[in-house]
Amino acid sequence: MKRKLIAAIGVATMIVGIAACGSDKKDDGKKADAGSSSSAATTDKTITVWLTVDAQHNWPELVKSADDAIIAKHPGLKVKHEYYAWPDKNAKLDAVLATDKAPDVVEMGNTEMVPYMAEGAFAELDASKFDNSAQWLDGLKQSVNYDGKTYGVPYYAAARIATWRKDIAAAAGVTATPKSWAELTGDLDKIQAKEGAKFNAWYQPSRDWYAGLSFVYDAGGAIATNEGGQWKGALETPAAIQGLTAWKNAVGKYMHGDLTKDESDRYIVYGQGKSAMIYAPGWEAPSAADPKFDKTGGKLKTNLVNFVMPGPSGKALPVFLGGSDLAVPSKSKNTDLASEWINDFTNTQAQTTLMGKGNLPNNNTQLATLKADPANTVTATAAESSWFVPTAPGWGSVEKAQTMQTMLQNIATGKQSVQDAAKAADAAMDKVLNVKN
Structure with missing residues (x-):
């Protein structure tokens, strides 16, 4: 984690x-x-x-x-x-x-x-x-x-959950939390249209790989698989590409902040009041409502609503524990x-x-x-x-190299296509997954 x-x-x-x-x-x-x-x-x-x-x-x-x-x-x-x-x-x-x-x-x-x-x-x-x-x-x-x-x-x-501001949702005509991906994206579309192009209907830092890879698992994919005792990157598989594409489309549509950021200060950014929703560990939204971070005049404390994040698959988005x-x-x-x-x-x-x-x-x-x-x-x-992450001997090297973060940032910024970024990540993993750190 x-x-x-x-x-x-x-x-x-x-x-x-x-x-x-x-x-x-x-x-x-x-x-x-x-x-x-x-x-x-x-x-x-x-x-x-x-x-x-x-x-x-x-x-x-x-x-x-x-x-x-x-x-x-x-x-x-x-x-x-x-x-x-x-x-x-x-x-x-x-x-x-x-x-x-x-x-x-x-x-x-x-x-x-x-x-x-x-x-x-x-x-x-x-x-x-x-x-x-x-x-x-x-x-x-x-x-x-x-x-x-x-x-x-x-x-x-x-675990990670979705949290949004019910006051912003209500202003866009949304009065209930979404139960499906179609409802979620429809609601975020309304919020984005109401608040304008510079507003983050969903503030989702690209380098937050715990969120990005959840879409891979939601689509039935995996980061890597074990084949005959050897671990191999699996991000180029059709299922993984499908999940990464769904993630890319959502970030491109609703995230209008810095696309090179990680999630370390997400709760502070959320406290600035320029975002409707975050997908994050449960402590982040309440922390944003702390007077030290809340720049909305106290609106966060009374307007935060949590819900289980729906996934494009039709089921709840699998969470990284x-x-x-x-x-x-x-x-x-x-x-x-x-x-x-x-x-x-x-x-x-x-x-x-x-x-x-x-x-x-x-x-x-x-x-x-x-x-x-x-x-x-x-x-x-x-x-x-x-x-959970692959239990491969060399997984620590993958984390140290920030392979997942680099892939997601390159996809979000358009530096690489989904396919090319996934291919590069698989190649990087294949060099180290089976090597003890």
């Missing part, structure tokens, strides 16, 4: 507080913890847990709850925490993995997992020892599995204790805490309860149809 987006969850005005619950109460009759004995055993060990600043700033009570739970089972155990900003974490992790001082638990962005799993940097885990593992969300489950083995535990997720996973480095000397701590930090009650903070849970069972909540129905429904 784009880590800037997740890190910015802390500014979301939709975040609400909820007291952390005890982390040793389990669901579905499982053991009281991931591999602990029934009686407390005194230990003088220390486990080191690396988390990003999201946990430090937004749910420190959950961290304490997990610490308290494992210490209660292992008196004398010490839990040491280190917190990192997303841009700094992997460089520090790469450096420490070359030594004998690896942390016992490390938080990873879900798209960051693949190269580390491929290199054997993380220990294999027994999924059955973790709450709700049989119900992990598909997009998250894929991120912790490699060659049929489990190397991590999903932590939390975020961004989020975080927790892994145990292979060099950890405390694999069992690390696994216990992870379970205490991600179990059913922990997920309830994270849901209260504006996140999606890591499993379908609790997602269903979130879907029943009117305040969260849209996000939970959107998350039901998701996709």
Whole structure:
């Protein structure tokens, strides 16, 4: 997932507080913890847990709850925490993995997992020892599995939804949110005509590949496919071309901002009041309504309406489920204790805490309860149809090279045709997908 987006969850005005619950109460009759004995055993060990600043700033009570739970089972155990900003974490992790001082638990962005799993940097885990593992969300489950083995535990997720201003829609004669692609484009046509050529009926930065590639999956395509054990770019297939063409047409029609931008400041741009709709993680629109960013005189706060983004296929647009996973480095000397701590930090009650903070849970069972909540129905429904990046050994190189972003920008700006841009992206991927980073 784009880590800037997740890190910015802390500014979301939709975040609400909820007291952390005890982390040793389990669901579905499982053991009281991931591999602990029934009686407390005194230990003088220390486990080191690396988390990003999201946990430090937004749910420190959950961290304490997990610490308290494992210490209660292992008196004398010490839990040491280190917190990192997303841009700094992997460089520090790469450096420490070359030594004998690896942390016992490390938080990873879900798209960051693949190269580390491929290199054997993380220990294999027994999924059955973790709450709700049989119900992990598909997009998250894929991120912790490699060659049929489990190397991590999903932590939390975020999905993308559509949000528009009902006041602008109403001024154009639109009084209900769209349920189909035809309705959406028809409504956006009315808004564009009413607001004028310089207005963004839909502000959609071209380099936001999480949105652009959703159209590929909506059309039945994929970024890459595995053929006989070898990964190969698949963006030149008819289905992928169809999806990219639908995306190009929408951006060309409704996006009149800078076509070379990424999505990092989309919520700030939306707050300027020159756009009707965005397709983004659920925190972005409420953040735009924060007084620090709202330049509309307060209109955003009372006029934002969320809806599930329809796709050209006639179904909901598949979403990229961004989020975080927790892994145990292979060099950890405390694999069992690390696994216990992870379970205490991600179990059913922990997920309830994270849901209260504006996140999606890591499993379908609790997602269903979130879907029943009117305040969260849209996000939970959107998350039901998701996709994930190719779990190829060299996927990290594709992300580092920004291959997807370059392709989409070239298409949006007219620098390349859809076919030529897709061909170039496939060629670039084919050079690295099967090469371990």
